[in-house]
Amino acid sequence: MTPGTPGTPLTVSGYVFGRDCVPLSGVLPDFWQADHAGAYDMAGYTFRGHQFTGATGAFTLRTIVPGLYPGRTRHIHVKAQAPGEPVLTTQLCFPGEPRNSTDALFDPALLMNVRAAGGGRQGTFDFVLDVEGGPTDPPTDPPTDPPTDPPSGSWAPGHPYAAGDRVTYGGAGYRCLRAHTSMTGWEPPGVPALWRRA
Numbered sequence: 001m002t003p004g005t006p007g008t009p010l011t012v013s014g015y016v017f018g019r020d021c022v023p024l025s026g027v028l029p030d031f032w033q034a035d036h037a038g039a040y041d042m043a044g045y046t047f048r049g050h051q052f053t054g055a056t057g058a059f060t061l062r063t064i065v066p067g068l069y070p071g072r073t074r075h076i077h078v079k080a081q082a083p084g085e086p087v088l089t090t091q092l093c094f095p096g097e098p099r100n101s102t103d104a105l106f107d108p109a110l111l112m113n114v115r116a117a118g119g120g121r122q123g124t125f126d127f128v129l130d131v132e133g134g135p136t137d138p139p140t141d142p143p144t145d146p147p148t149d150p151p152s153g154s155w156a157p158g159h160p161y162a163a164g165d166r167v168t169y170g171g172a173g174y175r176c177l178r179a180h181t182s183m184t185g186w187e188p189p190g191v192p193a194l195w196r197r198a
């Protein structure tokens with residue numbers, strides 16, 4: 001979201017759990033959605049972004065209510081991945097939407113709880129990933145040490161990479177898809193949301 005973006009403010013918060021319902025830290029939820037008029041930013045990163053769950057497995061997305069576009073009910077796209085685990089690609093839906101009954105991709109399991117709050121909306125949703133529970137290893141707090149190496153050459157944890165940066169890992173080349181600080185457990189081959197073979 002950028003300052004002055006039109007639309008109804010929406011906060012979506014919740015937790016990510018494993019199969020045993022233990023909160024998962026270090027999970028990468030990656031969200032993207034249409035703007036208030038139902039258009040996706042296909043050139044930049046407006047209404048696209050990712051974050052990592054903290055020690056409690058919590059996430060908070062601050063955005064706007066996405067607009068409608070032909071053929072679909074109102075929805076937010078999301079990919080969620082625990083370190084080293086498969087990517088879950090799914091969507092979040094809104095209760096009470098007329099098009100929920102006509103959208104073949106709608107699934108009531110994807111409904112958020114949504115209520116009005118302070119001129120906007122507050123939504124909640126908890127993800128359960130098909131992974132073993134328990135605290136994830138390695139630790140999930142982004143490193144705070146300043147980078148000491150240039151963002152090129154071999155991939156290394158703890159470095160701020162920018163979109164377009166190229167690294168090598170395990171003898172293969174990768175291109176950074178979006179800015180992030182690298183972390184152990186999120187090496188390029190296992191994180192298609194952040195790195196692409198190049």
Ligand SMILES: [Fe+2]
Pocket residue numbers: 072075077
């Ligand atoms: Fe969509």
